[in-house]
Structure formats: C-alpha cells, structure tokens
Amino acid sequence: MIAELRICVPAELSAAVTDCCTGELGVAEVSRQPGASVLPAGDVIHVLVARESVERLVEKLQALNVQEQGSISVAMPELVLSDRADKATADAPGEGADTVIWDEVSRQTGEDSRLTWSYLAFLILATQLAAIGIVTDSTIAIVGAMAVGPEFGPLAALAVALVRGQWQLGRSAALALGVGFPAAMLAAALTAWLSVPLGLFPPDVLDRGSAVDFIYHPGPYSLIVAVLAGTAGMLSVISRRSAALVGVFISVTTVPAAGFVAVALVLGEYQKAAGSAVQLGLNLVGIVAAAVAVLIFYRLVTRHRLRGASLRPRRTATGSRR
Incomplete structure (x- = not known):
C-alpha cells in the first residue's frame, strides 16, 4: 500500500x-x-x-x-x-x-466528534426511530435507529484523546456526547408525551413488547457485545474500512437504550428506565474501553516496528546503503 x-x-x-x-x-x-x-x-x-x-x-x-x-x-x-x-x-x-498514522486517526475522529447541527439531527432522528420501534415492538425500526446513530464518532475520539493525551479532542467528544444524548432523549420524551393523549400507543405498551426486553435487561453480554463492537469499530477506523462500521452501529444498544429511557420515564416505568440507563452506560464504557485497548496495542506494535526499522540500513540520495 x-x-x-x-x-x-x-x-x-x-x-x-x-x-x-x-x-x-x-x-x-x-x-x-x-x-x-x-x-x-x-x-x-x-x-x-x-x-x-x-x-x-x-x-x-x-x-x-x-x-x-x-x-x-x-x-x-x-x-x-x-x-x-x-x-x-x-x-x-x-x-x-x-499501520496506524496517528495524525490521520486524530483528524478523522476529531471531525466526527464535533457537536454540529447535523450530528444533533442524526442523533435525535435515531433516538426517535428507536422510540417508535420500542412502542410498536418493531425490531426493524430499532435496527434502523442503530444504523442512523452517529455516536461512535465521539466515542472513538474520546478513546484517541485518552491514549494520546489530546484533551481538547476529549473535551469536544465529551461535549458531543453530553449534549447530544440528553437533547435526543428530551426530544423523544416530548414526542412520547404528546403521543399518549393522541392514542398513538397505550400507556402499558412497555408491558406488551417482547422484542425490546433486551434493552432494559443489561447483563454480561451487554458489556461483551459493547467491547467487541468497540474493538471492531476502532479497527475499522485504523484500517480505513468504513464498511465495517455499519456492523458496529447495529450491534450496540446505545441509541435504543436512550430512546427507551425517554419513553419509560414518560410512562412512569422508572425501574425499566433505570435498567435501560445502565444498558446505555455499559455500552458507552465498553466501547471506549475496547477502543482504548486497541489503540494502546497498536501504539506498542508501532513503537516496536519503528525501533526495528531504525536498526536497518538507510538509503542515501544516490541509492547506496549507510
């Protein structure tokens, strides 16, 4: 290459x-x-x-x-x-x-981690799709919400910031997550609050859905899936294989969990809201931790490779070895 x-x-x-x-x-x-x-x-x-x-x-x-x-x-x-x-x-x-080109990774994740109107729009739309999938018991809508969600960009940037000490990048990523998710959840809660009196779904809708039970029932596999997704996501960023990111998006329960928290709070299902909040936290932590581990591994490999390269003879401008 x-x-x-x-x-x-x-x-x-x-x-x-x-x-x-x-x-x-x-x-x-x-x-x-x-x-x-x-x-x-x-x-x-x-x-x-x-x-x-x-x-x-x-x-x-x-x-x-x-x-x-x-x-x-x-x-x-x-x-x-x-x-x-x-x-x-x-x-x-x-x-x-x-091979990791660190400036390239920092620039790419930095561009994807800014709190922009388009980022907010995608996250709000994804959370709305998730909320609709939750109240309609539609797995397709929930998967679609996972694919639309833009949250992996700030998560990857946060991992890069932790590994490289780029605190400005870390603050930008934290701002995107800290503002984006509450704004998206607030919009979903408002939509749910307006939908109940309109009769779009019954107040006991969360007691009927079976396809969404996994969202508010976090367990060991919640963290395992998040770690695997974070690993795959950071590898796709490093290797410039963006197609693999789609699989990352639809394997983690970040956006659906955020949507479920909003709907459950509106309907007074506080225990289920707490469970989905834990699910959201596990996914965020697992993705970042896995991404950090991948970056540390590649940094150690890169340093070892560069040390080996420094011992090999160099070419001069005329092509001879020195």
Whole structure:
C-alpha cells in the first residue's frame, strides 16, 4: 500500500526535507519543484512512500518544523503502477493495513466528534426511530435507529484523546456526547408525551413488547457485545474500512437504550428506565474501553516496528546503503 506525501516548505528548508525523505526506508520516489509554492513561498516536494513508513517519516518532518513553516498532506492513491513502489512496500517493515498514522486517526475522529447541527439531527432522528420501534415492538425500526446513530464518532475520539493525551479532542467528544444524548432523549420524551393523549400507543405498551426486553435487561453480554463492537469499530477506523462500521452501529444498544429511557420515564416505568440507563452506560464504557485497548496495542506494535526499522540500513540520495 503506497501513500503520497505533498510537502510545502520554504526554500531554505527544502534540502533538509529532501535528504530526510530520500534516506527513509520505504520511500519509492522523491520529486522537488523549486519555487512551485506561491503561498507560502517555497518548494513543493512529492514523495511516494509505503504506508508502513508514513508515520516515521511524518515524525521526522515534524521534527524539522515543516508543519509550522509549510504543510504536510497525505493521500492514498487508488492505483500506483511502479516496480520501485512495489519494492519500497516490500522493504518497509510491517503491513500497510495494520499501520496506524496517528495524525490521520486524530483528524478523522476529531471531525466526527464535533457537536454540529447535523450530528444533533442524526442523533435525535435515531433516538426517535428507536422510540417508535420500542412502542410498536418493531425490531426493524430499532435496527434502523442503530444504523442512523452517529455516536461512535465521539466515542472513538474520546478513546484517541485518552491514549494520546489530546484533551481538547476529549473535551469536544465529551461535549458531543453530553449534549447530544440528553437533547435526543428530551426530544423523544416530548414526542412520547404528546403521543399518549393522541392514542398513538397505550400507556402499558412497555408491558406488551417482547422484542425490546433486551434493552432494559443489561447483563454480561451487554458489556461483551459493547467491547467487541468497540474493538471492531476502532479497527475499522485504523484500517480505513468504513464498511465495517455499519456492523458496529447495529450491534450496540446505545441509541435504543436512550430512546427507551425517554419513553419509560414518560410512562412512569422508572425501574425499566433505570435498567435501560445502565444498558446505555455499559455500552458507552465498553466501547471506549475496547477502543482504548486497541489503540494502546497498536501504539506498542508501532513503537516496536519503528525501533526495528531504525536498526536497518538507510538509503542515501544516490541509492547506496549507510
């Protein structure tokens, strides 16, 4: 798997960056365009490098303060036909699919964790769908609510913040969760409160549904499923396999539990509301804990791989070993 780096730097830093790139294991091509950058004024350097070597190369570039004086952008080309690129990938330690680019993970989870109107809209809609599925005893509606819910983004961001000490990211994620869920539950409670006098469902509806009993009956498997889902979700973020996230969304009971709390409180079913609140808490804690464990494991693996790579000979700009 090949990545493409576009580096914009002032002219006085261009030579140092070029040497840094050409000497890195896993680099297939380096090209420099003097004076190609207008704002800021300087050179543009393009690098084809194995994904396995991106994290180490980015760390070296950051040590040169490239991000302060210019910029570093990373892209993943869909197709690269090059024997040099194939050889660079083979020389680089590890596997591209198992490689974590930490800045990429932080940026991706950060974008998904902001308290935006669209985030609130999706969470409110998902909780409304869950509430409808609860009062109609519809498993399909509940599964649909799970798929619509956007809560995994802030949960993943919270895990990244805990592992990397990015407290601003953690505050953003906590705000999205702390405001989003109460707002969605309040909207669902209001809808339920209006629906009862309209005769849309009877007051004893929670005593009739069998398909929703699992929501307010938390047990060991509630935590186990949450841990498995959190593990799968963070792995999908790291490996850029977004399709797997759908399975994560429809396997945890976060949104349905929030919807059940709202409906149960309106109907005076406080014991069931408490059970679903525990279910919600178990799912949130389990997902974050599993995601943290995955990130810690990958960080240890990355450090071990980079230490091994530092002992291997480097290429000079002429292609010789040193």
